[in-house]
């Protein structure tokens with residue numbers, strides 16, 4: 001194993017999922033120097049998927065969702081500073097300057113600043129109007145849900161749908177307002193959007209597609225949404241889930257190349273030597289998409305971070321993992337891999353049980369490009385494996 005000088009300091013900006021995995025991997029792969037993890041939130045690194053599921057349904061974060069505990073800090077001798085927002089990075093002096101005035105000198109620097117929820121035009125967060133990104137957001141939203149009868153969710157993407165499902169599980173009346181013609185249109189083909197639509201409607205959610213919102217306001221403990229066709233909806237709580245923006249401003253201001261995310265290669269290297277990025281904030285050379293891509297998923301935050309930490313230590317490794325993500329709604333598990341949205345032909349596995357689904361998506365030339373499964377992990381696994389290995393000649397026999 002390469003020896004790394006123990007007097008070096010590696011600083012990680014962002015104590016979230018990717019930041020935690022970089023810190024843990026640096027140490028487990030033999031880095032002997034100082035590891036400093038700086039996080040703006042008051043909580044040590046945690047996984048976010050439970051926020052829209054467990055937390056909104058009134059449960060606590062499971063112990064396994066905490067990625068950095070006191071035991072891990074002690075065992076791996078990682079220094080972590082919370083409530084610490086990095087204000088500026090000076091590349092010339094290799095300094096990280098925090099809002100509290102503290103300054104840290106780095107030998108290598110990692111950006112894992114993640115992304116922030118995008119705010120709809122004219123939408124202000126309040127006690128009744130929410131976005132969902134942090135544990136504190138989720139805790140406040142769960143409390144509001146416990147006292148509410150009716151919710152309006154703006155955005156029919158993954159976060160919006162999970163919020164809607166959690167709100168229904170607590171007995172709220174829910175309306176989803178989606179500006180597009182179908183749900184999750186950016187990530188799944190129409191057959192999956194339709195399945196999602198049916199699930200939500202069957203569970204009592206009202207869905208308005210092509211919903212163009214004119215304005216939001218709060219009046220008499222209610223939020224009011226007015227659509228462009230002059231119709232109006234009132235609710236006790238309003239949640240916006242219309243996507244995220246990468247937190248790349250710090251890197252951009254420091255002179256690092258960004259383009260809707262920090263630009264990195266498949267080893268996480270930015271345009272400045274010795275500076276890396278991983279997770280939601282990184283736009284990387286993705287062989288699966290064939291163009292620089294930003295992925296916002298649990299698997300990406302962990303796996304890319306591990307590769308980037310190893311690459312920073314000189315290991316010969318590249319990040320080329322197949323896109324994979326999941327969602328849980330109404331007790332059903334949805335898994336997606338590859339690029340199903342590029343599929344032109346849909347094949348269905350007739351072998352899965354009545355309530356389950358497994359779809360394979362083929363492109364114009366008949367090659368497998370993606371798969372989606374609902375409560376069908378056994379049928380999904382071989383498709384995921386085929387895609388990861390690049391075996392895309394799809395044996396259509398037995399599929400309909």
Ligand SMILES: Cc1cc2nc3c(=O)[nH]c(=O)nc-3n(C[C@H](O)[C@H](O)[C@H](O)COP(=O)(O)OP(=O)(O)OC[C@H]3O[C@@H](n4cnc5c(N)ncnc54)[C@H](O)[C@@H]3O)c2cc1C
Nearest residue numbers: 014016017018040048049086113114279280296297298301
């Ligand atoms: C509600 C929710 C549900 C999700 N569910 C799923 C799911 O079911 N399946 C799935 O695959 N993915 C899911 N995801 C996506 C997944 O959680 C994210 O892709 C992942 O958390 C990204 O990790 P990250 O480390 O890049 O960013 P984050 O986990 O967001 O961490 C970034 C950290 O950096 C900190 N930071 C930012 N700027 C600074 C600064 N200047 N100084 C100091 N600290 C800073 C932030 O405060 C934050 O703590 C979900 C996400 C959310 C929000």
